[in-house]
Amino acid sequence: MAMTVGGETLRDEQWLGKRLQEARKAAHFTQQSLCQKAGLSYSTLAKIERGAIKAPSIFTIQSIASTLGISLDELMGTTEEPKSPRLVTQSGVRFIYFDINGCLVQASQRALTKLAEDTGLPVDIIETVYWRYNDDACRGTLSMSDFNHVMAEKLRLPSLDWQTYYLDSIDVIQPMQDLVRWAAERYDVGLVTNIMPGLLSAMKGRGLLPDVPYKAVVDSSEVGITKPDPAIFNLATERAAVSPGEILLIDDTPANLQTAQQLGWHVLLFDDYRIDASTERVRAALEPAK
Numbered sequence: 199m200a201m202t203v204g205g206e207t208l209r210d211e212q213w214l215g216k217r218l219q220e221a222r223k224a225a226h227f228t229q230q231s232l233c234q235k236a237g238l239s240y241s242t243l244a245k246i247e248r249g250a251i252k253a254p255s256i257f258t259i260q261s262i263a264s265t266l267g268i269s270l271d272e273l274m275g276t277t278e279e280p281k282s283p284r285l286v287t288q289s290g291v292r293f294i295y296f297d298i299n300g301c302l303v304q305a306s307q308r309a310l311t312k313l314a315e316d317t318g319l320p321v322d323i324i325e326t327v328y329w330r331y332n333d334d335a336c337r338g339t340l341s342m343s344d345f346n347h348v349m350a351e352k353l354r355l356p357s358l359d360w361q362t363y364y365l366d367s368i369d370v371i372q373p374m375q376d377l378v379r380w381a382a383e384r385y386d387v388g389l390v391t392n393i394m395p396g397l398l399s400a401m402k403g404r405g406l407l408p409d410v411p412y413k414a415v416v417d418s419s420e421v422g423i424t425k426p427d428p429a430i431f432n433l434a435t436e437r438a439a440v441s442p443g444e445i446l447l448i449d450d451t452p453a454n455l456q457t458a459q460q461l462g463w464h465v466l467l468f469d470d471y472r473i474d475a476s477t478e479r480v481r482a483a484l485e486p487a488k
Contacts, residue, residue: 214254215247218262221273222247225266236265242322251329258307260471270469291464292444293413294381294484295434297425298391298398300450301468302374303406309360309367319353327352335394338419342395364397368406371470373477378408381484388414390434390447395419414438425449426457435461448480 222232229247233240238261245251246258263273299306310328314321331348334340340348342361350358381387389412391398398417401407414437416430423430435442442462449455455465466483468476 214259215249217273218259219247221266221268222262225268227266232262232265236261238262239320239322242325245326251326254325254329260469264471270471271467290444291385291446291484293386293388293438293440294446294448295388295390295414295416295438296374296378297447297449297451297454297468298389298393298401298407300470301371301448302378302408303368303370303401304470305364305368308369309363312367313358313363317353317355324353332394333424336392336418336424338395338422342397345394360394361397361400364394365400365404365406368401370406371473373473374468374480375408377477377481379410380481382408382410384484386413386438386440388412388416388434388438390414390416390425390430392418392424425451425454428457428461431458431461431463435463446484 222229227235229240229243232238233243238258242251242254242258243262246254259273260270263270266273296302310324311321313319314324317324327349330352331340331345335342335345346358346360349360350356378387387410389398389407396419398415398419414434416434416437418424418430421430421433423433425431435445438445443464445458446464446466447455447458448466448468449458450468450470452467455467459465466480468480470476
């Protein structure tokens with residue numbers, strides 16, 4: 199997927215780097231001064247700005263936005279995302295897809311931080327290796343055991359059990375999980391998630407996701423496609439058995455929302471740094487709907 203910034207057509211990772219660089223300069227920060235104030239390593243920021251880190255964590259991006267004195271929406275260029283309740287009530291949304299990571303739970307960054315603490319390795323080094331192989335694992339082209347092996351090899355660790363790190367680091371976003379239960383009484387609901395093999399079932403087994411009747415679940419590692427590839431949204435539309443205009447996606451990643459919106463879905467951006475406000479925005483959008 200490509201986007202246009204300042205007249206240039208850029209890939210997703212280039213687009214994010216360009217947005218960040220422009221916002222940093224507008225706030226009169228050098229890379230060094232921003233890193234010092236935000237508590238980031240210089241190498242991490244430099245890699246994000248040049249597009250070498252494909253998907254930096256939401257925690258990192260939020261830290262940058264806060265330091266620059268702007269909202270996450272402003273940094274990501276999503277202040278014009280459709281989020282008025284009228285959009286939902288007038289469109290007749292019948293089906294709601296929820297993202298998991300960053301919407302229903304927080305885990306990845308907490309797990310990466312814990313791994314850094316346990317191993318003594320710099321977290322930016324761990325993040326770089328993690329994001330290099332994350333997509334392959336989420337597409338199911340790397341099994342969990344293969345992912346553990348390659349991570350351990352690249353980080354020069356004797357072994358690694360990422361599933362345990364991930365599950366033990368999960369912090370449930372309770373307001374949103376409560377909202378899923380509320381929504382399931384009024385709408386058909388489903389999950390569409392980029393996730394590694396076995397993690398979704400393990401989360402369900404531990405009671406870390408709302409226990410509601412999901413009409414459709416799209417697990418990237420099972421279908422072999424990750425967001426924001428349009429194919430996963432087309433598949434999710436088929437499984438929802440409704441028209442695209444009757445689907446609402448709640449996700450914390452702007453690129454995912456943009457693709458879904460281009461395919462005719464309605465979208466709401468969830469900001470897990472403003473949990474209560476974001477949850478209330480979703481509820482306000484859905485409550486008047488009949």
